[in-house]
Every structure is written in structure tokens, then in C-alpha cells.
Amino acid sequence: MSAASCLLNEDQFLCPICLDVFTDPVALPCGHNFCQKCVTQHWDASDLCQCPICKKVFSTRPELHVNIFISEIAAQFRQSAQQKASRNSSPEKQVFKPGEVFCDVCTETKVEALKSCLVCLASYCKTHLEPHLTAPTLKKHQLVDPVENLEDRMCTKHNKLLELFCTNDHTCVCMLCTVLDHKFHHVVPLKDEYEKKKAELEKTEAGIKENIQQRQLKIQELRRSVELSNENADVVIAEGLKVFTALKGSVERGQAEFIDSVKEKHRKTEEQAEGFVKELEQEISELKKKSTEMEPFLHSEDHLQLLQSFHTLSPTPAVKDWAKVRIHPPSYEANVCDAEESFSKQVKKLFADAKIKKLRRYAVDVTLDPDTANPKLILSDDGKQVHHSNVKKNLPDTPQRFDYCGNVLARQSFSSGKIYFEVEVKGKIKWTIGVVRESINRKGQVPLSPQTGCWTICMRNENEYKALCQTHLSVPLKSPPEKVGVYVDFEGGRVSFYDVGTAAHICSFTGIFCLGKVFPFFNPGPSLGGKNAAPLIICPVNQSE
Structure with a gap:
């Protein structure tokens, strides 16, 4: 041990959580050491499984095994510390971990208690608990898991064990309280009220768990509804795109047909007008020719010559009466109406076909x-x-x-x-x-x-x-x-x-x-x-x- 003391320091064997010498030391995968109980409690109280020092997160909780070598050295340090404390004329008060309950009978080194007796108002380690497990009179005492401050279980007024419950005042009382301060109150054994309240808590807990389960199921239902909505939305969008793609093609074809029909009407009107223009130009040409033929006679002042040559003039060309001839601009409203009706039918047909396809x-x-x-x-x-x-x-x-x-x-x-x-x-x-x-x-x-x-x-x-x-x-x-x-x-x-x-x-x-x-x-x-x-x-x- 002396050789180890030269190389090792006690601080190296202190748990980083409880700051005491290791008890059942274990090593995490990251290399840091802790008391098995300390690190287990730390993980139980946390949502993440991680090293308290380096914060490395473990996807699954590591399987912990006690390091025997470190455990033995830690035990030697602990024994050495106890020996020093026993040799000291005024030993320091033993330091307990928070929440730990130690045997009230142990005099030197306090050993952790195994049970507490509600009759003796004392806690016992395994060794000192033995009489309560073997002696007939002590076997009747009520033993519970180790609890601190057993004096809190005594009536402060009568210094008697609190073993009854007053349902009027909702408080724990002793036997003397029932004949004095709570004489006419309804009292029941502490165990009966405990079982009643525990049953209420269990019922409440069951209700809470049921509510949690119902809400978890509702969350799943809502999420599934969103998933179904998303799936349906994708299907509907795909179907809608097909419909509108077909509709776009139909509109383009309808537009082309509409333009062609309007242009055809315009072409026929234009051809009719051009025919009339050509006919008019022909008449104008013949009339000009007649006018040219008549021009010498119009300028002649020789009476005899005009009269002798008049019969040689060609007859005046026959012409059409153009007064009632009109080119009426065609009405395209019918084309628009036809296009609108055709488009409406096609739209209805496309959406109806999409409806049947959906069905x-x-x-x-x-x-x-x-x-x-x-x-x-x-x-x-x-x-x-x-x-x-x-x-x-x-x-x-x-x-x-x-x-x-x-x-x-x-x-x-x-x-x-x-x-x-x-x-x-x-x-x-x-x-x-x-x-x-x-x-x-x-x-x-x-x-x-x-x-x-x-x-x-x-x-x-x-x-x-x-x-x-x-x-x-x-x-x-x-x-x-x-x-x-x-x-x-x-x-x-x-x-x-x-x-x-x-x-x-x-x-x-x-x-x-x-x-x-x-x-x-x-x-x-x-x-x-x-x-x-x-x-x-x-x-x-x-x-x-």
C-alpha cells in the first residue's frame, strides 16, 4: 500500500458525481469512471444517455461492469481513511451521501441501513436487523424501507407514534390525540387511509395513463390523416395536371379552329370584294374607251361632219346598277359563341372523364x-x-x-x-x-x-x-x-x-x-x-x- 500511495492520490479515486471514494466503480466507453449507482441514477433522471464529464452521447445505454482493480484500490483508500479517523482523538463527523440512511446501532463505521422500524423509530443494517427477524416480539414490529428523520413520525404534542389519520382535519394523529384534541373526530388507522389514498392515486395514475394513451393515439391518427391528405393531394394534383394539360391542348386546338373559322369568313368577304372591284374596273375601262372614242366629236364644230359620222360611233357599253351593291362585314359573334359552347362542352367532358377515372x-x-x-x-x-x-x-x-x-x-x-x-x-x-x-x-x-x-x-x-x-x-x-x-x-x-x-x-x-x-x-x-x-x-x- 505504501508503494501505491507514492504513485497514486486519493483524489484520483473520487467519483465526479458524489465526490466520494468510488463504490463499485465502472468505466464508460469514453474512459471516465464513476460509482455504478451514481451514473445509473444520473441516466435515470435524464432523457439522454451521456457521460457527465465529456458529454459524449451513447445511442444505447452501455452495459456496466464493476472494475475490480479500481474497486480494490478504492477500498484500500477507504480503509486507510477509516483507520486515520479512528486514531484521531476527535474524529470528524462521518459524511453521508444525500438520501442515504445509515444504521443507528453501528458505533464506529456507519453501515447503510437495510430497514427502518416504525415501532423502535430506528434504522438497522443487515447485522443489527437480525433480532427483528428472529425474536417473536420484535417480529411484530412494522418494518419499512429505510427512511430519514424517524422523529418526524412522532406526535410533537404527545411524543407518541403517528399511527392514525383524522378524516375531519386531514392530518395524522397519535392515540392520545383521539381522546383529547380529536375526541369526536372520525379517525382511521394510518394503513387504511394510506391504502385509500394509494388507491385514489393509482386510479388517478391509471386515468392519466389512459389520457396519455388516448392523446398518443390521437396524435397518430392526426399524423396519419396528414399523411393520407398528403397522399391524396399528390394524387389529385397529378390528376388535375393531366386534366389541365388536356384542357390546354383542347384550348389550343379550339383557338386554332376559332382563328381559322374567322379567317375563312374574312377570306370569303375579301374574295367577294375583289370580284366586285375587278368587275367595276372592267366597266371603268370600257367607259373610258367609249369616252376616248367620243372625244373628237365633242370638240368638233363642223356640223355636217358630226352628223355624217355620228352613226359610226359604237353603242354605249351596258353597265350594272351598283347603287344597291354592298359588302356587309361578316359577323364573328357566331364564331365566338360556337367556340365558347365547344370549349364549355370540352371542359365539362374533361372534368367528367377525370371524375370517372377517380371513381x-x-x-x-x-x-x-x-x-x-x-x-x-x-x-x-x-x-x-x-x-x-x-x-x-x-x-x-x-x-x-x-x-x-x-x-x-x-x-x-x-x-x-x-x-x-x-x-x-x-x-x-x-x-x-x-x-x-x-x-x-x-x-x-x-x-x-x-x-x-x-x-x-x-x-x-x-x-x-x-x-x-x-x-x-x-x-x-x-x-x-x-x-x-x-x-x-x-x-x-x-x-x-x-x-x-x-x-x-x-x-x-x-x-x-x-x-x-x-x-x-x-x-x-x-x-x-x-x-x-x-x-x-x-x-x-x-x-x-
Whole structure:
């Protein structure tokens, strides 16, 4: 030890945090040493895991191991310091670390306490705690983790242990307090009030944790909403750019056509004027020639000669009466109106096409369910076509089958999000399509209306279209659709129908607060002697169109 003392100084073995000789010294990856407990507590109280000296940040908390060599040297320094203190006639007071509780029985070197006794009002190390663990009378004492200032647990007025709680004054009291100052108050054992308050704290803590969790989930929800908004914004911007690019091309073509039509009108006016000018110039030339021929006779003063030669003059050329001839500047207003109408139609068509393209993002695969089909319906093998037959097949009359009306449902059902599918109705003069709830009546006459859980449109007679409600509403269409798109927005409470060919909106059912579980619905209508023999066809949706 003497050799080590010559080379080493005690200051080299002091922890930079507690400023005491190392206890269980550990080395960090950066090379600095600390007490294991000190650096662990330092990290527990900090958001960052870093060296208290050089501030180097560690991405993960280093695994700490006690340095046995430094620990042994530190122990020797500590033992040497204790020996010096024992030889000193007036030893200095032992320095305790903040928050540490030491054994009240130890006389020389104080050892850290293991437990405190609330009856003895003293703290004991492992050795001096032994009687409390073995002696029958002492085993009844209440032991707790080491606490400082046990005298604070005594009633200052009666010098008795504070072991009761007054619920009237909300204060801790001793046994004598209950017969004197708090005689008529309601008092309970300290443990009971402790458990009650602890239960309240646990409940409050649980509520706080739940609130934290709810808010964390809300943060995630909001961030996800922003992400979805960003994704949707990118998609919409891309689609909008395509629309406006097409619109720009359409405007440029329309502009060129407009300019050409105006120039053509001007050219025809110019040609007409030039024709008149040439005709006038020709007449002027002939008239000048006649004037030149007449000039000698006009200047002659010989009566005989004028009269004898007069008959030799050529006749005066015939000329047009130009008094009523006019060139009216053409009106270009019609060209402007035509261009405006054409541009308006093109804009509407472009945005309608963009709308259909957007709806096609929600396309779903739909196939017909033969178990629901009326016995007079003929379904294709792939479940994509249906038409009516006058021959009734012998099929089991199950609860899910339509027995009277020529209806059939899809195999697939939907209850959330947005869906879209397209049905070809080309060549038909009677049909009904839409979506219906699973609870739709399958037997007998089936009334179709939103009140019965059905959102459908139909073609009745030729070019007569209706939205099927309690009172059927006529839907005027400029031309019969060849393909109908069906769009369902569950969150928005909307069922809409579109003419896919013209991208025109046909009609919508709105304000549907609870669509629930729905199935695509089809009725191809009766054959009508072959006039309505064409099938309803569920078309594949091309999202790239």
C-alpha cells in the first residue's frame, strides 16, 4: 500500500458525481469512471444517455461492469481513511451521501441501513436487523424501507407514534390525540387511509395513463390523416395536371379552329370584294374607251361632219346598277359563341372523364351469385352476365333466392369505404341495377326504394329512366347510356350512377346515414319477345383509361 500511495492520490479515486471514494466503480466507453449507482441514477433522471464529464452521447445505454482493480484500490483508500479517523482523538463527523440512511446501532463505521422500524423509530443494517427477524416480539414490529428523520413520525404534542389519520382535519394523529384534541373526530388507522389514498392515486395514475394513451393515439391518427391528405393531394394534383394539360391542348386546338373559322369568313368577304372591284374596273375601262372614242366629236364644230359620222360611233357599253351593291362585314359573334359552347362542352367532358377515372380507383370485382338468382334467369359461367329466359328452371326454393321477381345479387358484399363497378346495358330497353341491403325481401313482389333498403335506377320502356323511390322520379337523359357506373360512398352516405360513355352524372341518392352491408343488385328485365334479350354485363374496369 505504501508503494501505491507514492504513485497514486486519493483524489484520483473520487467519483465526479458524489465526490466520494468510488463504490463499485465502472468505466464508460469514453474512459471516465464513476460509482455504478451514481451514473445509473444520473441516466435515470435524464432523457439522454451521456457521460457527465465529456458529454459524449451513447445511442444505447452501455452495459456496466464493476472494475475490480479500481474497486480494490478504492477500498484500500477507504480503509486507510477509516483507520486515520479512528486514531484521531476527535474524529470528524462521518459524511453521508444525500438520501442515504445509515444504521443507528453501528458505533464506529456507519453501515447503510437495510430497514427502518416504525415501532423502535430506528434504522438497522443487515447485522443489527437480525433480532427483528428472529425474536417473536420484535417480529411484530412494522418494518419499512429505510427512511430519514424517524422523529418526524412522532406526535410533537404527545411524543407518541403517528399511527392514525383524522378524516375531519386531514392530518395524522397519535392515540392520545383521539381522546383529547380529536375526541369526536372520525379517525382511521394510518394503513387504511394510506391504502385509500394509494388507491385514489393509482386510479388517478391509471386515468392519466389512459389520457396519455388516448392523446398518443390521437396524435397518430392526426399524423396519419396528414399523411393520407398528403397522399391524396399528390394524387389529385397529378390528376388535375393531366386534366389541365388536356384542357390546354383542347384550348389550343379550339383557338386554332376559332382563328381559322374567322379567317375563312374574312377570306370569303375579301374574295367577294375583289370580284366586285375587278368587275367595276372592267366597266371603268370600257367607259373610258367609249369616252376616248367620243372625244373628237365633242370638240368638233363642223356640223355636217358630226352628223355624217355620228352613226359610226359604237353603242354605249351596258353597265350594272351598283347603287344597291354592298359588302356587309361578316359577323364573328357566331364564331365566338360556337367556340365558347365547344370549349364549355370540352371542359365539362374533361372534368367528367377525370371524375370517372377517380371513381375507377375504387373498382371492386363483382360476380353474380347463382344461389340468389330467380329460376328464369340465365347466368354465364364466369358470373359476369345475366339475361331473362321464358323457361323456369327447377331450382331449390332457398330463403336467399328471389322466387317472383327476376332479380339476382352479387356474391360480394360491402359495408365500408368506397366501391365502384360498371354494368353494360347496351341493346336493352328494360333493366334495373344498383345496391340493396342483405335484408331485402326475396319472396313475392319486391318494392324497390330506399325505405326498403334498395338504391336502384331503372330503364322502363324506351329511353324512360327512373330513380326508384316510393314515388319514382324521372331522370332525363340526352342519350341512352351503353354502360352505367355505380358508385357507393359509405362514409359520405351516397349512392351515385354515371353514364360511363359520356362521363355524365345520372343521379344520386344522398343523406344515407347507415348504409350497412349491401350487395350489388341486377334485374335484366323480361325478354319481351327478344326485344330485350341482350344480357346485363358486369364489365372489367380499366383504371388506366
